[in-house]
Amino acid sequence: LTGTVNAAELARAAVLAMGGQGAGGKPDFAQGGAPDGAKAEHGLAAVRAALG
Template identity: 75%
Template sequence: ALEAQRRKLEKDLAEARRQLAMGGGGAAASGPEEVGGVQLLARVMDGVGGKDLRPIAEEFKKQVPDGVIALIGTADGKAAVTVAVTGPAAQRVSAVDLAKAAVLALGGQGAGGRPDFAQGGAPDAERAEDGLAAVRALLAG
């Protein structure tokens, strides 16, 4: 019974974090920016682990039907990177290349996935903004 209760509480906490990340105030609520002719929605999400980033990226795809979603979650001093490419932008941009650039900027080894969705991890959550800067730089050319 305790194990079932723990799983339910973990699920509820993950959902609460996702809701907070989606509707957080200030910069988190701003829309996508244009970088190198591509719409980019880039966010650092404190307290959000790697496995929680994918459903958040799926939600953000509704806001960015043609562009890039780059999310960096920071938890326990580590960083997780998720990059999704939507619509026609997928013909011009690789999620794997963008995720690798972000992970390398964070001090990690690399990232992997599909051309439209990639993930990776890094040991240094303090450099999360550097990861997003690397994505912007790659998109800008």
């Protein structure tokens, strides 16, 4: 997936869906944090949607 999918964009989508402020990193490695771990499924759904 490297070169096809931007990890920072996926992380940002997940974190925002979970109520966080944002995420960042490199195209092949990114991280972020969110205040509500109970919304993890929302984050996963956002990543699935971003992947199409």
